[in-house]
């Protein structure tokens with residue numbers, strides 16, 4: 056079966072699925088320049104650490120392609136200035152997921168590398184377009200490898216491999232990546248291998264990535280699944296012994312394994328520890344920030360209060376999605392979009408390169424060695 060896709064691209068043309076309208080309306084919107092790319096990411100029409108980086112890169116690719124077609128670049132220097140300033144601008148869209156910053160650094164290095172031999176603007180633009188297009192391919196391949204490594208790890212490390220249910224948080228599937236997904240990719244592999252009894256997903260307040268996006272992906276592919284409120288996770292673990300692993304994604308993993316992920320991840324790690332089950336982080340190596348020794352340095356994005364005091368994606372009688380206020384007027388709001396789970400609560404970090412685990416007796420991962 057096909058999985059859903061959040062990004063539609065052909066050279067010079069980019070459309071993104073407006074995830075604010077899911078699951079009720081499937082609306083693809085054009086992204087014609089970096090301003091559109093920045094807005095799609097900032098408003099969370101596009102979200103998910105890998106998808107954010109890919110849409111940012113492709114928005115630069117279509118913007119530069121259009122300018123080249125219209126001969127708007129007069130010199131190589133002017134072209135370089137446009138590319139580098141666009142990357143700096145795209146980095147201001149959301150601060151926590153490292154993938155966007157990793158991509159901006161790689162593309163800046165690419166511009167620096169090719170500028171020496173560049174004779175005309177297209178000599179700078181073409182390599183950027185090709186690098187952006189390659190991300191679409193590489194991301195899906197990375198996720199397939201994550202799915203394979205993660206499913207193997209879970210089957211080999213649970214108590215009862217004939218009775219595996221898992222709980223996942225937020226959305227880490229085809230709607231957060233170029234396809235297949237990270238944590239949800241592991242769920243897909245377990246299901247495809249007939250190793251999954253049931254997948255539980257949390258609602259993931261306040262944006263509801265779980266009830267609106269993950270539930271949508273699971274139902275779309277007929278994966279046996281049940282939606283719970285975030286507040287039900289501990290009761291589920293206490294009452295359902297088949298739930299033997301919690302699998303989540305990541306926005307930024309520090310060198311010691313501390314992981315920034317959707318708000319609510321930290322308390323899932325605490326309850327996994329209390330109930331003695333696996334807590335597994337799934338992420339491509341582009342989500343690992345080796346420049347950060349620990350999670351203390353990770354910037355946590357705070358989102359607008361209106362995203363918490365309303366319920367996004369409510370379906371009105373006229374079949375339009377909208378946000379409806381639920382909280383009392385005048386109440387103060389704290390709305391961090393992520394939290395940091397310390398490495399000692401994490402069983403394993405599954406990447407496309409394999410599964411990182413801690414040395415016996417150690418509370419931290421050594422991801423520098425793992426990735427070297």
Ligand SMILES: CSC[C@H]1O[C@H](OP(=O)(O)O)[C@H](O)[C@@H]1O
Nearest residue numbers: 102103104227231304305316317
């Ligand atoms: C594979 S997506 C990783 C990560 O991104 C999500 O955050 P958001 O929906 O705010 O972009 C969530 O934290 C996922 O786990």
